Amino acid sequence: MEANELNADLHCHSDVSDGTLTPEGVAARAHANGVQLWSLTDHDEIGGQHRARRAALELGMPFLSGVEISVTFLGKTVHIVGLGFDIDDAGLRQGLAATRGGRGQRAREMAQALAEVGIEGAYEGALKYVGNPELVSRTHFARYLVEAGVCANTPEVFRHYLADGKPGFVPHRWAALGDALRWIKGAGGMAVIAHPGRYGFSPIEEHAFFTEFKEHGGEGVEVVTGSHRPEEYGKYADMALEYGLYASRGSDFHSPDESHTDLGTLPRLPAKLIPAWELLAERVHTP
CATH class of the missing domain: 3.20.20.140 (Metal-dependent hydrolases)
Known part of the structure; x- marks a missing residue:
């Protein structure tokens, strides 16, 4: 071969x-x-x-x-x-x-930003999908927003809420x-x-x-x-x-x-x- x-x-x-x-x-x-x-x-x-x-x-x-x-x-x-x-x-x-250290604070800021557009409980919801608490990420938030019926699938969540310039986006260094x-x-x-x-x-x-x-x-x-x-x-x-x-x-x-x-x-x-x-x-x- x-x-x-x-x-x-x-x-x-x-x-x-x-x-x-x-x-x-x-x-x-x-x-x-x-x-x-x-x-x-x-x-x-x-x-x-x-x-x-x-x-x-x-x-x-x-x-x-x-x-x-x-x-x-x-x-x-x-x-x-x-x-x-x-x-x-x-x-x-x-x-x-x-x-990894900054991910936890970033996740809380994302949850606050989502709450400001009417999506409550996103941080706790995202944690249900986290295998490693040090690595809570946008993907975990996306899975929760699908579960909550906010969007039909995770790509839609990213397009409407989690991409740069959208309500739940929080940059991290x-x-x-x-x-x-x-x-x-x-x-x-x-x-x-x-x-x-x-x-x-x-x-x-x-x-x-x-x-x-x-x-x-x-x-x-x-x-x-x-x-x-x-x-x-x-x-x-x-x-x-x-x-x-x-x-x-x-x-x-x-x-x-x-x-x-x-x-x-x-x-x-x-x-x-x-x-x-x-x-x-x-x-x-x-x-």
């Missing part, structure tokens, strides 16, 4: 952050869908990594450690995926704990780009730009983002991801070549009921690219 044909899924979430399945449940779904190399990348949290690794190896599925770190860049929230790091690295754990890459690389991992097509950067801003990412030691970019439209696969394949980055692939799966792309169902990476897992081969945990 050519390396680009490997069914690797290196971006997904469990209920340790804002997914709905346990780490074991995500592992089982990935394996059932034919994933041949898997990474769990919860938001700003690696508390599920030991469980995920154990579940994957029991299923006979190779595993890479993973995390998705929230970063503020040019006033926008962007995400950096870390892969293949030491799960027990103290520096990474401390950095993630620091960036996340980690700096250099800090996130320092934590990942200090733990022996590889930093990857997550779903770059989502950020709405102008060409100049996107160039600045990719350039600074490289300057801080970043090595990869997600090309084929559930958060990209098919036409964006080609654009970011070309950008991977332009900036000399390894290419990654991941569904960004959160839930069987909410995610439009299931684990392991994406097209393969374009043959012209060098897969991220080639650089990470020695860091893969195998059964």
Whole structure:
């Protein structure tokens, strides 16, 4: 098998952050869908990594450690995926704990903002969907607003209440780009730009983002991801070549009921690219 044909899924979430399945449940779904190399990348949290690794190896599925770190860049929230790091690295754990710290206050401010437009009890409602109290997020609020009948589905909640400029949106200052890459690389991992097509950067801003990412030691970019439209696969394949980055692939799966792309169902990476897992081969945990 050519390396680009490997069914690797290196971006997904469990209920340790804002997914709905346990780490074991995500592992089982990935394996059932034919994933041949898997990474769990919860938001700003690696508390599920030991469980995920154990579940994957029991299923006979190779595993890479993973995390998705929230970063503020040019006033926008962007995400950096870390892969293949030491799960027990103290520096990474401390950095993630620091960036998680502001989520609780932000959640209360979101609830207050929603109350001001007539939606009461949103904070308590969101907590019902939280697996990790340190990581209450917009997704948890969205699930509660669907339950309460405010909107029909979570994308509608984001469009009307939780996106930038809407009544329940509260910005948060996340980690700096250099800090996130320092934590990942200090733990022996590889930093990857997550779903770059989502950020709405102008060409100049996107160039600045990719350039600074490289300057801080970043090595990869997600090309084929559930958060990209098919036409964006080609654009970011070309950008991977332009900036000399390894290419990654991941569904960004959160839930069987909410995610439009299931684990392991994406097209393969374009043959012209060098897969991220080639650089990470020695860091893969195998059964």
